[in-house]
Amino acid sequence: MLNKVIGCFVLFVLFNQHSLAQLPDFTGMVKENGAAVVNISTTQKIPVESDDSAQQQLPEGIPPEMEELFKHFFNGPGGGYMPRETKSLGSGFIISHDGYVLTNHHVVKDATEIVVKLSDRRELLAKLIGSDARTDVALLKVEATDLPVVNIGSPDQLQVGEWVLAIGSPFGFEQSVTAGIVSAKGRSLPGGNYVPFIQTDVAINPGNSGGPLFNMDGKVVGINSQIYSRTGGFMGLSFAIPINVVMNVVEQIKSTGKVSRGWLGVQIQDVTRELAESFGMKRPQGALVSKIIPGSPAEKSDLQIGDIITEFNGQQIETSGELPPMVGMSPIDGKATLKVIRQGETKTIVVKVGLLPEVDEKLPEPKVESKPTNRLGITVIDLTSAQRESLQVIKNGVLVQEVGKGPAKDAGIQPGDVILRIQNNSIRNVSDFERIIKSLPAGKSVAVLIQRQGNPGFLALKIDK
Known part of the structure; x- marks a missing residue:
């Protein structure tokens, strides 16, 4: 019996020694790189809420100099504003x-x-x-x-599950070191x-903003x-900007004083x-084009x-979020080759990449009058010229006035939406x-293109019977 106990104890010790041997040692990395990490303090004139409603919602114990940076993460509510100087x-x-020093745009x-x-x-x-x-950035x-300087690595080589380390000043505690893995x-x-x-699970808090994320x-x-x-x-959810994206921005700032991005106009x-x-399609993949901007490179293709x-x-697109960074880092006026699926067929399209313009403000949504249409549980009306201008609808489409119980509501269609297309059929009028809705098949998903507050998007609609 004693021999069994001793044997189990030895195995326990060996197992724990093996486990400890697998854990990374960050001490050398911190000694080598800690001196190149800096604390940044700023003086700002910012809009501050005139009442104390947002302040009451911040966690207790936040130092006064951290409040504004905290709001970047916390996204406190709006209210009445008055300027004041803060740090x-x-x-x-x-x-x-x-x-030359790198940090976040929102820090400065x-x-x-x-x-x-x-x-x-x-x-x-x-400066x-x-x-x-x-x-x-x-x-x-x-x-x-x-x-002292840091060494720049390649985020492309990062693997999910790999150890990473952050050095920064959370809540003003300088040279704080935290570690985790790539999530x-x-x-x-x-x-x-x-x-x-x-995405990582490295402990990042207000004040860590702008600090470096190191690989092993x-x-x-x-x-x-x-x-x-x-x-x-x-x-447990922290997000870092890949350093290759950052260095692209840095080179543009140094050479031209501004940042230019590629643009397709979709x-x-x-x-x-x-x-x-x-x-x-056999499975969900890719980026679905819901709108083509007039005068854009996409419209000319x-x-x-x-x-x-x-x-x-040549880079595969699994989700729509993967496309904008690729386009944004493409050379202006360079040609891009796209593979698309159109009505079940694969096509190759060449587009000349344009320069990303400034974002336009959205126009207000007008009030409308209704005309009953009951097939999908909604009422729609034809658009007037004034409504088209206000809703940024160039041609086609009907305006949804009311949404009752039925397939349209289940699909997420709302009053004020403009229905532009059902499956491959353009909707010119009521x-x-x-x-078209009379001929829709039962029990099968149908793609409906709508425009909501100036933004188009596809919804999947299914009629049970």
Whole structure:
């Protein structure tokens, strides 16, 4: 019996020694790179809520200088605003011996003064060379020489499950080190269409913004930028901007002072299981074209609404979020080769990549009068010229006035939507609409193209009987 106990104990010790041997040691990496990570403090004149409703919703114990950076992650509600001067903290890292520093755009946005604090306690005034809101990247410059620098790595080589490490100043605690693994790659987030984010479970909190994410070779593979949280604190979901995207922005800022991106001029969406069925696809994949912008490169090509883009310059497109970063980093005026699925057939289309323009403001939605149409449980009306102009509908379409119980409601159609197309049939007017819905098959998903508040999109609709 004693021998069995001793044997089990030996196995337990050996097992734990083996497990410990597999855990990474980050001490050398921190010693080598910690000096190149900096603390960034800014003075800003920002709009602040005139009442204390948002302040009451922030977690307790937040230092005053961290409130504004916290709101970037927390997304507090709006309200009445009045300007005041405040200070905020973030992180950054040095990429050149002569003083170029990288951080997030939101860390230095609207800053009247930027101070970079080095690991040796020196504090240097920084000049903003340029920043890009779309990627949330900012390039700073301090007057110094022989500064420690980080080594730039390749995020393309990162594997899901690989260990990564972050150094930064969460809540102002400088040179804090946290580690975790890569949870996913190529994540598309709201407002981040041109960034294929690296998702990790590294503990990132307000103040880590702009700090580096290292791989196990001690090279920077990303900038820690955002967290997903219901409390404002870390909840296991952190997102970093891939360093190849960052360095592309840096080179453009250095050479031209601004950032230019490629543009096709299409609005796209994911292909759901129901939409895949309606388009005769074996599985959901690709980016479904729901709108082609007038005067855009896409309009000048053979691309059509309803095409499903499955490849861009030889790179496979599984989800719609993968396409914008590829297009954005493409050379302006260069030719791109797209593979698309159109009505069950695969086609190759060549598009000349254009320059991404500024985003236009959306026009308000007008009030309308109804005309009964009951086949799908909705009422629709023809569009007047004024309504077309206001709703940004150039041609075709009927306007949804009311939505009752039925297939349309189940599909997600709402009052104010414009129905442009059902399956492969364009809807010119109410007569077209009524004729086409009478012939829809029962028990099969049908693709319906709608436009909502200026944005088109496909929905899958199924009539039970």
